[in-house]
Amino acid sequence: MKKTALYSLFTYLLHLATTKAQVVGTPSGFAAGTTGGGDAEPQTPSSLEELVSWISDDTPRTILIDREWNFIGTEGETSTQCCSTATTTCEGGTSAGQAWIQDTCDDGTWVECTYDNAGPSPMQVGSNKSIVGVGDAGVLRGKGLRLSEGTNNVIIQNIHITELNPQYVWGGDAITLDGCDGVWIDHNKFSLAGRQFIVSGWGAAGHVTISNNEFDGVTEWSAGCNGKHYWTLLLIGEEDWYTFQGNWLHDLSGRAPHLGTANTDSKILFHGVNNYFQDIGGHAFDIDTNTYVLLEGNYFDTVDTPITDATLTSGALVYDTPTVDAASACSASLGYICEWNQLAGSGTFPELTEQAVLDEFAQVKDSLVEHDGVGDVATNVVANAGVGKI
Template identity: 50%
Template sequence: MDVGSNKSLVGKGSAGVLNGKGLRFKAGAKNVIIQNIHITNLNPQYVWGGDGISLSGNDGVWIDHVKLSKTRRQHFVSHYDASRVTISNTKFDGVTPYSHSCNSDHYWTIIMGGTGDKITFDRNYIHDVSGRAPKIGSSSGTQLVQAVNNYFYSSTGHNFDISSSGHVLIESNYFDSCVTPLTSGSNGKIFNTASTGVEGNCASALGRNCAVNYLSSNTGRMTSLTDSTVLSELGSYKSQLVAPLGYGKVVSTVTENAGIGKIGN
């Protein structure tokens, strides 16, 4: 289903379900809100069954209180040209009977790869996945991302996979039962507060400390990365950055609010 400029698609209660259809933003479409909608059953039995939400050079996009499930390709993907988007309070449900990994977990979850993307990824629930959750980077340009206050649960493969073009701040996220929260080959400009003692490195650029991520005892190791490049870049937008909740509040906040039928929570 194509989406053009100056549109708001808002579901009513829990009834806003797109069954067998995804949303494909027209190239260059601007000022779009997608809220309180469940996108599901998008040809999950076919390898090229389609993407849940697909962007291509879009500006001023807000995806909020959405649920995505049973897609065969990406739940969300930003293609090629730059997009400016916020994804918040969204549930990426990876449970599927057609698993690439043969374990009921979805692999092609999230790709942020538009040349010049600027993305805020806040208070989302990503569960039962095995890869690209998210994949950030492409063969050209940069992808500037703040990933904050998200709850990652039950990942049998990898979560963050960041190539050299990905410039990413990862803070105040909660990882539980995640085998590989960050791939060892991630080589972008990354600041991830994987341990205490580095929070203050953010103060000069962002005007505040960064918040530590939490990794449960059954979650794999996340190497501490403290590249200041992404902090300097995000410092130009510090008034627009999301404030970290602190990982202690993430699980309850996200599970109570992410997905459809929860507007106003």
């Protein structure tokens, strides 16, 4: 066969694979029923402008991310003064810190800084969208996604979001949920963000399933001064239901995740099941009031503080399944035996078994996902979480 014929065949097969690529699977848990772009024909944008337009418009779409879309430098830079504190200079630390992009600096000193403008300015996502990476090639570099103002029915799958001004706090969030509903965030990777990998605002995030993602905290700029990202997940929405399943959170130092707030009358239900927390040089769960949290089948591997002491006095309602007896006690309310959580080389795991949590989740037990045995979690999650693994 001639080279031209081989090239034509290769081009055709590549085109066929790309156009047929679309969402894999369906969401379970609280975002069950989310369809994203539905039956919309998968399309590949040809420019940054087209990508932004398709993501933000009102048309149901399946948008294929088959390459790296680099926003760094596309919206200019800002040179200004940032606030430098003890967590910026990191005296005695093992990494550089993060200066703060902010208007006041009462507890530090001003330093010169320059940040990329795309990072703090995420793409607005419209309703009925599937944003899907192709293979392991889909990357959004320098700019995140924002779901707000009533956005609903969105799937974000198999994409790596990275490099949002990681040297600066407030440099950018990867995904923002603030006034939305019906969101499935699946098989993505998050790294090198200035602020949160996933954050909810004061509005409702609604029904959300966060599954099979890799939260990679390896960084040269750490608010913990230890080469591990601090700002992992901040979930403080007005009325939220989260399924958090099969995620790999590693090389982090805090907010992994933080749940709840006393600043509003919010109500958050959080089902955390079969997640792998690895090498957390700080805290994993930090849980504030207005929360109902059910934790089962999670594996904590070399985690300094699996659950913060502040959780114990915050008013949080937590059922963390610390024992076999606690697992069995789920049956009466939920109709199944919960899976206990396991620790290896980690700090103290408090015994929190609030019956009010089981009573609350009994009302939504059809939305609870099935668990695997905790002994298989580390292997299964590392093999499955992140991009290019669907």
